[in-house]
Amino acid sequence: MTVNIELWATDGYMSTPDGNSIYIWGFTDTAGKKAQLPGPRIVVTQGDVVSITVHNLLPEATSLLFPGQSGVLADNGTGPHLAEPQFDGTGNLVSLTDFADYPGNPGANPTSIRYIFTAGNPGTYLYESGTNPHKQVPMGLYGAIIVRPADYDPAVPSRKTAYGENTGTEFDREYLIVVSEIDPVLHSAVEKGTDYNIREFKPRYWTMNGRCAPDTMFADGMGCLSNQPYGAMIMAEPGEKILIRYAGAGIENHPLHLHGNHTRVVAEDGRLLKNGTTDLSYKRFTILTGSGQTYDQIFSWSGLGYSQANPIPTTLPNLRNLGVGDAGWTLWSGSPYLGEKGDIPVGVTSFNEMGEYYFMLHSHEEMQITNWGEFPGGLMTMLAIFPAGSLGNVGTIE
Amino acid sequence: MTVNYNLWAKTGSISLPGAGPVPFWGFAPATEGPARLPGPLLEVPQGENVEISLTNDLASGISLVFPGQDFVPQPVKNPAGTFVSYNPETASGGTLTYSLTVSRPGIFLYESGTAPEKQIQMGLYGAMVVRPPGFDPGNPATWTAYGSGSGTDFDIEKIMVLSEVDTAMHQALASGDEPAGYKPDYFLINGRSFPDTLNPDDSGPQPYGAKVTAAPGQRVLLRIINAGFMNHNIRLQDIDARVVAGDSRPLITPVLDKSYLKHTLTIGSGQSYDILFTAPTPGKYVLYDRNLNCCVNGNNFPGGIMTLVEVP
Amino acid sequence: MAVINKRFGATDGHIKMPDGSEHYIFGWVDLTGIPESEIFSYRGKAQLLGPLLEVKVGDEVYLTLTNLGMPVRPDLDDSHTVHWHGFPNQIALYDGVPEASISVPVGRDFVYYYKPLDPGTYMYHCHFEPVEHIQMGMIGPLLVRPADYDPNNPLYKTAYGHGTGTEFDREYFVFLTELDSAAHHQVASVQEYDWTDFSPDYWLINGRSYPDTVKSAGDLPEQPFPALIKANSGEKVLLRYINLGYQQHSIEILGIPVRIVGQDAARPLGLNGEDLAYWKDCNYFAAGQTLDAIFTAPAPGTYPVFNRDCYKNTNAGVTPGGMVSEVQVFAAGTLPPQAGPGQ
Incomplete structure (x- = not known):
């Protein structure tokens, strides 16, 4: 089938947990709305013909690249043709692909452009600007594409997969985490129209799905984060297969370390790590998510079998001799056991709902888990293991 | 011999x-x-x-x-x-x-x-x-x-040596001064920054071009080796490329095929990768460093580690 | 299987760089077996790296963390934790993330319990305000032996167990970190430091920078892990690479390729048992990752080990320094059997 998507490239603001409001460029799929960070998720099925029209409301030309797709066509009014690097009249490269001009440019080129491609392979992909990408991508002109395998059927467990039946990529829940960086000096310079030197690129914030921790742990669509609609908290039950999709939209490579267990990387850049029957998947506790790359992993946590009937072999000190909620809050339940709650010191707020376990997922370049130097923040979220049967319909991507 | x-x-x-x-x-x-x-x-x-x-x-x-x-x-x-x-x-x-x-x-x-x-x-x-x-x-x-059975047969070969230049360090060392840390401002393939990478080979001090020209269907082997002091994330846009060797160890052997597809490949300093692709339909395809602050010259896009694969 | 009782103290201290500069650190000190009445004499005696935690699959490991406080910064009443980085299927209580469980205040003890499941190379570190506590030095090496490990039987002296092709004669850590001396100075002076300004001027292997890397253990008592790699020609050498810095590094041994037989404490195996081990000349890896690499010691000689990001081979801008060491290969039979990891 053909999937038609319209995106507007425009500006807006993102919020950071330390109260900063940062000017961004980005995409929205609703005319008249501000840009969101990252751009709208695009979910299609293998074999779909994907048609994406970009309307440019920015003060300079913009475009879209689709790394991992091939045979991408562009149509800026003259009919579909192979999307290619663009050169000016004197042979200078001006864009990595066909672009939409900006409103008011005396050249009067079209300010909308349509890209068409057939989603040939399932997997996780980025879309991102190919025009002044050293500026436009960090400013926020990026988003993610998920391509479902042709036989995808969420109602049939063997076909609820990342890469198709019998590829070993079945999952119960899935999460997408797009990582990037924010150098506020760049954003401020673009907002004011002043000069910025990319050689001085120095991020002060790092984002997961456009948010800095602890905002990463809020649900999708929080009103207070109107332009950052996607949460980044992972929720699972013991033994479930969790598909975690990482995409590196920034300029830097980020080593993402997930507590709780290894993950198994089953695909990179939207290509299954298999050659015929040869399986090339691998286990890691830290995935170096390179810029412009994607990593699909399967995670499962089954615990160590502790319960009141099989107690931990150590004795918990009393609350006078424990640090709990040093900053006034905790995710700790007060109990070592999944699904149980214990005592929390008076004055400490516990965000623990039903004795679930929390494990951190973060960049191990630790300055990146701060917001401009203040821990906790930045490129960090939590994985929550809830008691069996307690999670409803979370961990779905529509 | x-x-x-x-x-x-x-x-x-x-x-x-x-x-x-x-x-x-x-x-x-x-x-x-x-x-x-x-x-x-x-x-x-x-x-x-x-x-x-x-x-x-x-x-x-x-x-x-x-x-x-x-x-x-x-x-x-x-x-x-x-x-x-x-x-x-x-x-x-x-x-x-x-x-x-x-x-x-x-x-x-x-x-x-x-x-x-x-x-x-x-x-x-x-x-x-x-x-x-x-x-x-x-x-x-x-x-x-890498010899027969290594899955590395090719029609066109292009060697790409990646590196960086810190022009301030060059000026300091050429003048006998001590440099102040490493802060590169130019990013090179074969000693050239884009768009010079597109120029043909010559006999000057930067003699090696980095443009690839191949007919549709030809097998192109890119041999990328990083002589710089930082990693580079090499992306071949719109072409499915297969990594067939890392640090000159072929990934395909008679017993196991460990080659893999990748559109953006991180190459650490001192490392090499061989990637193989079949030239697609006629057009121009860009190869560049997805570390987007390395496809500039100084502060200007385009530049740096970038070149074209041209399929006429 | 054994019951292993260890006790690590958390405190502060000082380390030296080869240029004579001294740097304030937080870190660990081994209190195992120290009488209770004497533990406070270890305040201010942190070492870099922390003591090696060496255990075996199936062992019952009781690790007591004792927070001794910071004599140089008595105002700093930070708690501490132990995070066993990479422990599979961990529960929150023993995972050491204070926001998700508990931490250990000054003057208190807490016992962590582990029953290791998988052999390999891990690391441990404090997870309390980790951007500060890790850079300040609360880090250490951790290795898990396979259940059938037997140092006296060459077939069972392995990284991952009998029959896994990971036999070795000697083993060494290559534990990478960086030192941002401005940050350490600020912390020592009770000043704020903006960690996003992180800009190291020393690059360390096993807590030392060159040429201290090749000095003996006793030469730098606060930095007790030499990084000199020694072997007799023909011996198999296991290198346990750990990156617990905040940068990506590319480590090369001139003249010696290595075979990667483990990553992140997991053998490179496909789902059907495919052996995905591979050879490498230059190992590029990131913070929070580990590699197990094996090579056969070649002809006698001195083989330089260095960071191919060559600007990291300096001490505060002065060459040579930083992440540089040596593999020294001797004629067969020269060195006696290795007494323990890194020795």
């Missing part, structure tokens, strides 16, 4: 888009003529003994090392036992011969083993390609990177 090379280490000057002449130190293939960035490409059959006679026209001692090759370095230490050089030094004004036997095919660097944080940055590096048994330059049917 012995293959002999003569190299002269000299000062020179390279041209980078938007910068004035930038002083560098490099290797020249002849006593007359300019030093090159990167140094002359050395192409030898596997199993040969390679003897490189190095003449040092620079002011300070230099040396040659062969990372990834089967050789026993002979480090030089000062009386306190601290490294002066990772291999014997060729003194200023002197000549010394370095030899090694190339025991496996692949793409390798040769580079200075003396104060490498300065001398490699100044340009004392080059690439060596070692051909597998049966490789006949005159017979395209024999062209493979």
Whole structure:
């Protein structure tokens, strides 16, 4: 089938947990709305013909690249043709692909452009600007594409997969985490129209799905984060297969370390790590998510079998001799056991709902888990293991 | 069999888009003529003994090392036992011969083993390609990177040596001053920044072009080796490319095919990867560093590590 | 299987760089077996790296963390934790993330319990305000032996167990970190430091920078892990690479390729048992990752080990320094059997 998507490239603001409001460029799929960070998720099925029209409301030309797709066509009014690097009249490269001009440019080129491609392979992909990408991508002109395998059927467990039946990529829940960086000096310079030197690129914030921790742990669509609609908290039950999709939209490579267990990387850049029957998947506790790359992993946590009937072999000190909620809050339940709650010191707020376990997922370049130097923040979220049967319909991507 | 090379280490000057002449130190293939960035490409059959006679026209001692090759370095230490050089030094004004036997095919660097944080940055590096048994330059049917059964048959080969230039460091070292840290502002393929990467090969100090031209259906082998001091994330846009070797170890063997598809590949300093693709439908395809602050010249896009694959 | 009782103290201290500069650190000190009446004499005696935690699959490991406080910064009443980085299927209580469980205040003890499941190379570190506590030095090496490990039987002296092709004669850590001396100075001076300004000027292997890396253990008592790698020609050498810095590094041994037989404490195996081990000349890896690499010691000689990001081979801008060390290969039979990891 053909999937038609319209995106507007425009500006807006993102919020950071330390109260900063940062000017961004980005995409929205609703005319008249501000840009969101990252751009709208695009979910299609293998074999779909994907048609994406970009309307440019920015003060300079913009475009879209689709790394991992091939045979991408562009149509800026003259009919579909192979999307290619663009050169000016004197042979200078001006864009990595066909672009939409900006409103008011005396050249009067079209300010909308349509890209068409057939989603040939399932997997996780980025879309991102190919025009002044050293500026436009960090400013926020990026988003993610998920391509479902042709036989995808969420109602049939063997076909609820990342890469198709019998590829070993079945999952119960899935999460997408797009990582990037924010150098506020760049954003401020673009907002004011002043000069910025990319050689001085120095991020002060790092984002997961456009948010800095602890905002990463809020649900999708929080009103207070109107332009950052996607949460980044992972929720699972013991033994479930969790598909975690990482995409590196920034300029830097980020080593993402997930507590709780290894993950198994089953695909990179939207290509299954298999050659015929040869399986090339691998286990890691830290995935170096390179810029412009994607990593699909399967995670499962089954615990160590502790319960009141099989107690931990150590004795918990009393609350006078424990640090709990040093900053006034905790995710700790007060109990070592999944699904149980214990005592929390008076004055400490516990965000623990039903004795679930929390494990951190973060960049191990630790300055990146701060917001401009203040821990906790930045490129960090939590994985929550809830008691069996307690999670409803979370961990779905529509 | 012995293959002999003569190299002269000299000062020179390279041209980078938007910068004035930038002083560098490099290797020249002849006593007359300019030093090159990167140094002359050395192409030898596997199993040969390679003897490189190095003449040092620079002011300070230099040396040659062969990372990834089967050789026993002979480090030089000062009386306190601290490294002066990772291999014997060729003194200023002197000549010394370095030899090694190339025991496996692949793409390798040769580079200075003396104060490498300065001398490699100044340009004392080059690439060596070692051909597998049966490789006949005159017979395209024999062209493979790693021999038959390695899945590396190719029609077109392009070697890409990645590096960076910190122009302030170059100016400081050329003037005999101490540099202030490493902060590169130019990013190179084969010694050139885009758009110079698109120019054909020439006989100047940056003689190696980096544009790839291939007819539809031709098998193109890119041999990318990182001589710089930072990682680069090489992306081939809109083309499915297969990684067929890493650090000159073929990933396809008769018992196991470990090759994999990747559109954006991180290459750490000192590492090499061979990637293979079939030239698609006619068009221009861009290859660039997805570390987007490395596809600029100074502060200007486009530039840096970027080139084109042209399928006419 | 054994019951292993260890006790690590958390405190502060000082380390030296080869240029004579001294740097304030937080860190660990081994209190195992120290009488209770004497533990406070270890305040201010942190070492870099922390003591090696060496255990075996199936062992019952009781690790007591004792927070000794910071004599140089008595105002700094930070708690501490132990995070066993990479422990599979961990529960929150023993995972050491204070926001998700508990931490250990000054003057208190807490016992962590582990029953290791998988062999390999891990690391441990404090997870309390980790951007500060890790850079300040609260880090250490951790290795898990396979259940059938037997140092006296060459077939069972392995990284991952009998029959896994991971036999070795000697083993060494290559534990990478960076030192941002400005940050350490600020912390020592009770000043704020903006961690996004992180800009190291020393690059360390096993807590030392060159040429201290090749000195003996006793030469730098606060930095007790030499980084000199020694072997007799023909011996198999296991290198346990750990990156617990905040940068990506590319480590090369001139003249010696290595075979990667483990990553992140897991053998490179496909789902059908495919052996995905591979050879490498230059190992590029990131913070929070580990590699197990094996090579056969070649002809006698000195083989330089260095960071191919060559600007990291300096001490405060002065060469040589930083992440540089040596593999020294001797004629067969020269060195006696290795007494323990890194020795």
